[in-house]
Amino acid sequence: MASGLPHPNSLAARATGADRLLGPGMAVLGLMLIAGWTLPLMTISRLVFFAERISILDVIAVLWREEQIMLCVVVAVFSVLFPALKLITALWLWYGADARSAALHTKLDRLEVLGRWSMLDVFLAALTIAAIQVSLIGQVSTHLGLYVFTAAVVLSMLGVRRLIVLARRDRRPG
Numbered sequence: 001m002a003s004g005l006p007h008p009n010s011l012a013a014r015a016t017g018a019d020r021l022l023g024p025g026m027a028v029l030g031l032m033l034i035a036g037w038t039l040p041l042m043t044i045s046r047l048v049f050f051a052e053r054i055s056i057l058d059v060i061a062v063l064w065r066e067e068q069i070m071l072c073v074v075v076a077v078f079s080v081l082f083p084a085l086k087l088i089t090a091l092w093l094w095y096g097a098d099a100r101s102a103a104l105h106t107k108l109d110r111l112e113v114l115g116r117w118s119m120l121d122v123f124l125a126a127l128t129i130a131a132i133q134v135s136l137i138g139q140v141s142t143h144l145g146l147y148v149f150t151a152a153v154v155l156s157m158l159g160v161r162r163l164i165v166l167a168r169r170d171r172r173p174g
Helices: 018-036 058-067 068-097 100-135 144-169
Strands: 042-046 050-054 136-144
Touching: 018 058, 018 068, 018 144, 050 058, 058 068, 068 100, 068 144, 100 144
Parallel strands: none
Antiparallel strands: 042 050, 042 136
């Protein structure tokens, strides 16, 4: 809304108790997501002398530089674009959509599906760590970025799920 206030029939305006913290909590998850993109996910140590800390944004930059365009796009879409769109859309639906509208439920269902796809990046990170650990070329140690990113993705999935529960419960008129 232009005034910056929640829609009068939004889920945010109708929330009670701890559910009132859902919107601010999702905003915090946005900050966690940004931290997860920039903080090191892992350090890859090769031999004794070579170690490299990498973040999600570093991975995207390296893939682009190495002309691995398809893989670069996949990582960027599933680890940056999808999670960011999911949180922005969830916040918009929380504050700006009419909780009584049928369209809200369709949008929330689509949002939940989008959230599941963003878990692909967490799986890819785990698979990469496992592959390097099994190989003879390197050792991997994980860092805070991996845990912050994973927490942001999982908690945002739970937040969207709670939005859906509240929307279904709050389907009553005016």
